[in-house]
Ligand SMILES: Cc1cc2nc3c(=O)[nH]c(=O)nc-3n(C[C@H](O)[C@H](O)[C@H](O)COP(=O)(O)OP(=O)(O)OC[C@H]3O[C@@H](n4cnc5c(N)ncnc54)[C@H](O)[C@@H]3O)c2cc1C
Ligand SMILES: NC(=O)c1ccc[n+]([C@@H]2O[C@H](COP(=O)([O-])OP(=O)(O)OC[C@H]3O[C@@H](n4cnc5c(N)ncnc54)[C@H](O)[C@@H]3O)[C@@H](O)[C@H]2O)c1
């Protein structure tokens with residue numbers, strides 16, 4: 109029997125998944141030809157975000173290798189575009205002059221990114237984020253340019269912004285709505301997300317509409333409708349997508365927003381089908397793979413002549429792929445007159461959960477901070493479960509039962525690929541699978557966005573028990589399989605002294621490292637070899653590179669050192685003169701009792717420092733910041749000790765000390781604790797004849813009360829114990845681990861044991877003195893270097 113000719117236009121995720129399903133159902137029944145505009149085999153578009161973020165490489169995102177096409181007798185024409193469909197003759201034509209007849213034609217041309225028709229949108233440096241070329245363009249730009257602007261605060265824009273930060277760029281995200289991801293989240297979740305991403309270094313301009321892209325040949329910035337302007341060397345447009353329907357429309361196929369199809373993915377023209385982002389089913393056009401794969405499955409069954417009810421539409425769920433951010437939504441996201449909601453906002457843990465219920469049925473959910481329940485909720489909503497089913501599954505989880513254990517066999521573990529718990533468990537048992545990779549190969553679970561990997565891992569544990577050893581080691585970042593401790597041990601053993609050397613010798617997976625490992629390695633090297641290691645400015649975060657804090661509008665803030673929060677008339681006069689001379693936007697007193705000059709232009713920074721003539725207050729660094737003091741015994745009637753003098757001594761001693769994360773201190777002269785030592789990394793409280801030293805407090809998003817380390821008698825001992833604690837923290841915490849998190853992990857008793865041991869305390873003090881011995885005042889250092897002034901601040905000499 110002659111094989112039927114099956115032609116696929118579009119070598120992308122939806123089209124090729126359909127072919128895979130067809131081959132599974134009826135191998136060798138079709139003569140398959142695939143045309144793909146892009147010159148690659150089918151690749152995982154979803155993982156482009158991970159490539160940009162440095163978590164994976166382009167070579168690792170191929171879904172179907174060239175060999176797969178050969179093995180399945182598929183004729184692939186990569187880099188070839190179909191330009192015309194003759195629906196009467198059943199022939200397609202390409203831009204390379206090829207004519208190919210078909211019995212069945214599948215159009216899976218996907219989408220085009222929506223490019224805002226702005227003046228200047230054709231300039232060099234303006235790009236979308238859709239394919240490998242766009243990804244490469246951004247990576248190249250990051251090597252030569254510093255400032256990126258991403259237009260669009262949706263899933264794509266935020267994933268792009270995270271990637272550009274990882275590539276060392278400063279990133280502004282310009283968003284039209286009043287909160288992020290407004291199409292996928294409700295306002296509280298959108299606002300929590302903004303806070304979290306800001307803490308990762310992203311800068312947001314909300315409710316902003318871009319009017320023009322400025323520059324001559326290459327982009328120099330963005331002008332807004334409200335008259336504002338920001339500088340940018342790279343502009344990424346991520347404002348949504350448009351189904352790619354031109355070919356179908358020109359060939360006389362019915363098109364609305366997408367190519368109109370019925371439940372069997374048939375267009376209005378016989379033998380022509382459409383799947384993927386270009387197809388419109390029941391007035392819906394989808395932009396996520398899970399529904400597209402469901403469409404592919406339905407179409408495959410139809411083409412193979414299997415009995416099937418067809419495609420009936422999908423319940424969507426989304427998850428942002430940015431490390432350190434857990435956010436999930438599915439179904440309805442905003443309340444209506446008919447819905448009731450279950451809401452939990454845990455300010456302590458910074459988690460938020462909202463579940464929407466209508467007529468007792470679960471209709472939607474938004475999760476922030478902890479998304480473990482996401483898959484379960486999606487599954488229940490898809491099933492049309494009622495709220496009691498959900499509450500029951502919750503109490504099972506509260507009883508310690510793992511989420512996967514409480515799921516029924518038909519519940520979906522991998523939303524992207526529609527793989528159920530039952531299918532995975534049966535594959536684990538029948539094929540003897542023992543790793544997430546093997547489950548992926550056998551079932552497709554975790555093959556797309558990868559967010560279900562943890563659930564697959566939990567299922568392996570649940571099914572295999574002790575036979576399955578999950579890889580729980582926390583690596584420095586995705587560039588290496590080594591943990592922090594292993595890297596430090598290697599640095600010591602092999603005498604490594606430069607980040608590049610560490611990456612080379614320890615076989616880093618990326619040539620340049622990423623924004624996670626570069627500053628971490630620079631810190632570890634400085635901690636291990638304080639004298640020998642030369643600080644690598646290029647490995648530091650932008651604020652530390654520039655010795656000032658970047659603000660929302662691209663200006664900087666300057667905080668001069670003011671030991672113990674004490675100043676004098678002369679310094680205040682100087683500060684006032686500088687503020688006037690450089691037109692400082694705002695003068696603000698900080699929570700740490702310092703004066704903050706906000707709104708300084710980058711190019712003015714060196715002149716501002718020179719005119720101030722004061723040391724840097726280090727308000728931007730992963731280092732000892734401020735020591736807040738109360739007025740103490742000299743003036744306060746409750747005061748028992750000289751808290752101000754103690755604070756000044758502490759600040760002078762530890763000034764500029766590099767630490768895993770910022771370190772704040774407070775010294776009070778009685779238990780009323782006006783300097784708030786209870787929420788500082790180091791808090792000192794003076795009592796009659798005694799000083800109490802508290803450690804590990806935090807007053808930020810994760811409020812934590814400091815714990816008592818020791819009671820001592822003299823100021824000298826306060827300095828000695830504080831030094832021992834800080835040095836131990838420096839040597840043992842992970843980079844970017846606050847002292848509060850560190851203590852949470854190791855426990856106060858362990859740290860007490862160490863610093864109360866006379867010998868160990870002495871040794872820690874010796875190493876601390878070594879580290880303090882290399883301190884150089886950074887503002888002066890910059891002023892003395894013509895090259896730094898020129899490279900970083902575009903200044904030839906300070907006035
Ligand atoms: C950076 C990024 C991250 C994403 N992350 C996620 C995620 O986490 N989860 C999720 O569910 N979705 C995600 N998506 C969306 C997901 O990638 C898409 O929904 C999916 O790729 C669409 O598949 P498709 O086959 O319809 O289109 P595509 O994958 O775009 O494939 C269409 C192909 O057809 C080709 N083509 C077009 N016209 C012609 C023609 N005339 N002749 C020949 N070839 C043609 C195109 O060049 C393209 O290669 C992400 C998208 C991007 C860009
Ligand atoms: N993790 C994921 O699931 C993931 C990741 C990336 C992309 N995607 C998919 O890729 C597609 C494209 O993503 P997207 O984020 O571009 O689409 P989107 O529609 O989800 O978001 C676009 C955002 O841009 C904003 N916007 C629109 N016009 C604007 C303007 N003029 N200025 C500033 N902001 C503007 C919108 O308010 C919206 O929030 C979507 O289908 C998305 O689902 C998914």
Ligand code: SF4
Pocket residue numbers: 738739740741744745746747748751776777778779780781782783
């Ligand atoms: S902490 Fe005590 S001593 Fe210090 S200012 Fe407050 S009340 Fe006075």
Ligand code: FES
Pocket residue numbers: 521522523524525553554555556557558559560561
């Ligand atoms: S949920 Fe995306 S790969 Fe499984």
